Amino acid sequence: MSKSSETRLEELQDLEPSVAEFRASVVEGLSAPQKTLPCKFLYDRRGSQIFDDICDLPEYYPTRTERRILERHARDIAALVGPEARLVEFGSGAGMKIRLLLKALDRPAAYLPVDISREHLIAANTDLARTFPDLCIAPVCADYTAPFALPDLPGIAHKATAGFFPGSTIGNFTRDEAVSFLAGARDLLGRGAVMIVGADLVKDTGILRAAYDDAAGVTAAFNLNLLRRINRELGGTFQLAHFRHEARWNAALERIEMHLVSLRDQEVMVGGRRFGFDKDETIHTESSHKYRLETFRVLAAEAGYEPLEVWTDDKQLFSVHALRTL
Ligand SMILES: C[S@@+](CC[C@H](N)C(=O)[O-])C[C@H]1O[C@@H](n2cnc3c(N)ncnc32)[C@H](O)[C@@H]1O
Structure with missing residues (x-):
């Protein structure tokens, strides 16, 4: 690329x-x-x-449920994040959900998608750049469980930094791993950053x-x-x-x-x-x-985040947490 x-x-x-x-x-x-x-x-x-x-x-409810929550609350998220933000997405995949936030955010300064799947990352962001031609996109192919630095973007000023970790990918970690991942993300994003995390909820096992x-x-x-x-x-x-x-x-x-x-x-x-x-x-x-709302908030607090908001769907299948790094 x-x-x-x-x-x-x-x-x-x-x-x-x-x-x-x-x-x-x-x-x-x-x-x-x-x-x-x-x-x-x-x-x-x-x-x-x-x-x-x-x-x-049809059986995979997490994607469409999280999308609906993000659609409904994109403006709330944009208000928490503020104008001219630098947006870091962990495990960005096909980069579909970020579009909902990019449309709602006030003049986002830059988008930094991080993913381990190199070719998919390149394809997804080539496509995203066509939809958002004025947005600075700086992709990073990395394993986010190991320390890495965000690229310098000379000439791109930002007033805030936000993190985005959708897809219930946090659920792939054990509790200790999730705390240590979130603590690492907090260090990467810096103090006062809004972090949006999608967490799947405990539900009927069928x-x-x-x-x-x-x-x-x-x-x-x-x-x-x-x-x-x-x-x-x-x-x-x-x-x-x-x-x-x-x-x-x-x-x-x-x-x-x-x-x-x-x-x-x-x-x-x-x-x-x-x-x-x-x-x-x-x-x-x-x-x-799978998480319960309160157990996830306690986990996030342990990793150095203040809980701001949490949104769920009507059937309580999925949750989207807004946190702030301390
Ligand atoms: C469950 S998928 C979610 C994709 C997308 N964010 C969504 O919400 O549909 C997990 C994504 O994280 C990426 N991923 C998984 N483990 C990773 C790691 N250790 N470091 C970086 N990316 C990783 C995968 O390549 C994949 O794109």
């Missing part, structure tokens, strides 16, 4: 994790007694495309299970794509037909867990290492923690 004279799309700041980091994480995860793979690696180019398909599924195990098998394809990525990038020997997707509700931890279940006793090579699987043994690939 290069800076063009027709748009204000800045050059990509590229801190994409290396293949060596990917290999080390996979080997470590598959060596644990409960095999795991970090969910951030679900998002290669194809994984991001499949995730976008998930967002359109609704939850269906959202993570849809009838068309799109979520299953998303989960299995991680094995395809390991085969392609790390020379793995996973046979996708020998695993199946499973979504489990963990009541004690109030989270949906995605697993890949081994359909037989088998051995798989990855990065020159051999990993044995018993029949029915699983790889835990993602957790999606």
Whole structure:
């Protein structure tokens, strides 16, 4: 992505994790007694495309519900953020929800989308730049669980900074990880910044299970794509037909867990290492923690934020919290 004279799309700041980091994480995860793979690696180019398909599924209520909340409260958010703000989005994905805020904000100074999925980030922001040709867009490909710096934008003055973390992506963290992520985001944004976070709510487990195990098998394809990525990038020997997707509700931890279940006793090579699987043994690939309004506020306070507002939909499926960094 290069800076063009027709748009204000800045050059990509590229801190994409290396293949060596990917290999080390996979080997470590598959060596644990409960095999795991970090969910951030679900998002290669194809994984991001499949995730976008998930967002359109009838069972996947979070996307359309959060969109409606944002549509209804975009002006409230704009009033909290104030004019000429620099807007940082964590896990920006297809960059659809930010459009609702960009339209409502008073002369936003710059938009800085941060995402680990490099090609998807480039495509999404090339598209966004066409819709908002006067907006300075400065994409950052990075793993936001590791420290990184925001790009300098010489000549772009801003009066405020705001953070945006939609999609209930915060739910992919354990509670401790969520506190430490929010504390890191607070340091990155600075004091007095408004942070908007989408958090999915605890609800009927039937609704939850269906959202993570849809009838068309799109979520299953998303989960299995991680094995395809390991085969392609790390020379793995996973046979996708020998695993199946499973979504489990963990009541004690109030989270949906995605697993890949081994359909037989088998051995798989990855990065020159051999990993044995018993029949029915699983790889835990993602957790999606569900929150209650008050428990999320307490968590945010622990990370150094003051709660400002919280909005939900009529059915209490999803929440959008407005916080301020202390
Ligand atoms: C659940 S999706 C949400 C996408 C979008 N924000 C939405 O609300 O629909 C999570 C997004 O965060 C990105 N992501 C996941 N883990 C990440 C990490 N550790 N660092 C940076 N981006 C990450 C993914 O590539 C993906 O775009």
